[in-house]
Amino acid sequence: MLINTVLMFLRELLPLCILLATLLVWHRVLWRQFALYFALPSLLLLSVVSLKMVWISEQLDGLGLELLYSLFYLSCFILLCVSALKAQHALWTSALAAACLFSISGSNLLLYIWLPTQTENTPADLLLGAALGVGIGASIAVLWYYLLTELKQWRSSSFALLLSLSGARQVMMASALLIQSDWLVAGPQLWQTELWLSEQSELGFFLQALMGYEATPSLSQILLYLLCFVVLFWCCSLMERKR
Numbered sequence: 001m002l003i004n005t006v007l008m009f010l011r012e013l014l015p016l017c018i019l020l021a022t023l024l025v026w027h028r029v030l031w032r033q034f035a036l037y038f039a040l041p042s043l044l045l046l047s048v049v050s051l052k053m054v055w056i057s058e059q060l061d062g063l064g065l066e067l068l069y070s071l072f073y074l075s076c077f078i079l080l081c082v083s084a085l086k087a088q089h090a091l092w093t094s095a096l097a098a099a100c101l102f103s104i105s106g107s108n109l110l111l112y113i114w115l116p117t118q119t120e121n122t123p124a125d126l127l128l129g130a131a132l133g134v135g136i137g138a139s140i141a142v143l144w145y146y147l148l149t150e151l152k153q154w155r156s157s158s159f160a161l162l163l164s165l166s167g168a169r170q171v172m173m174a175s176a177l178l179i180q181s182d183w184l185v186a187g188p189q190l191w192q193t194e195l196w197l198s199e200q201s202e203l204g205f206f207l208q209a210l211m212g213y214e215a216t217p218s219l220s221q222i223l224l225y226l227l228c229f230v231v232l233f234w235c236c237s238l239m240e241r242k243r
Helices: 002-026 028-051 053-062 064-085 087-114 116-120 123-154 157-180 202-211 219-242
Strands: none
Touching: 002 028, 002 087, 002 123, 002 157, 002 202, 028 053, 028 087, 053 064, 064 087, 064 157, 064 219, 123 157, 157 202, 157 219
């Protein structure tokens, strides 16, 4: 059960850690203001979603929570685009984008902790598993921060590329939830790469957190992913030109 707790925390927090590390490279001079802009809406959104989770999950024929998470994912992508286009508002809009992702991860982790099936876990197991999951995620985020800092100095377009991948990842996650909720037509499955690169493998796990890797993507998912990647990369390119 300890391993399950570590994996749960890492699965939920790694995408957030990668996005935060990427945004801190962007706003490293004003990181204190960024942290403040991130923390306040994160706590507010998490509080509202957690307190109303049962009510939300009962809405729209039981699909309320999935559709709310889809909205948060899409809002994260849109706010990243706005951040790239509006430099004067980039600090708080990008922080709000990360807060949208935090509200999903935090809600899922709170739900995991309070699930009746977790009664077999001792508080020590939950605490240790959470600490290990957070520690591993933070370590990867630190490494990612320094790697991206070096890449940005070597080639500025690398930052735009990786931020665009992270933004498009949120759309991939939203599309998966919308397909699951029958709000989006999946279309035919384009390929199957589970045998070559499983989503459960270490590399597949990381690629899923970074860019939304899917071993069995549908046509609608790939089209949305490519469209959103191009849009965000174009926005980031405009930002670099203005500089």
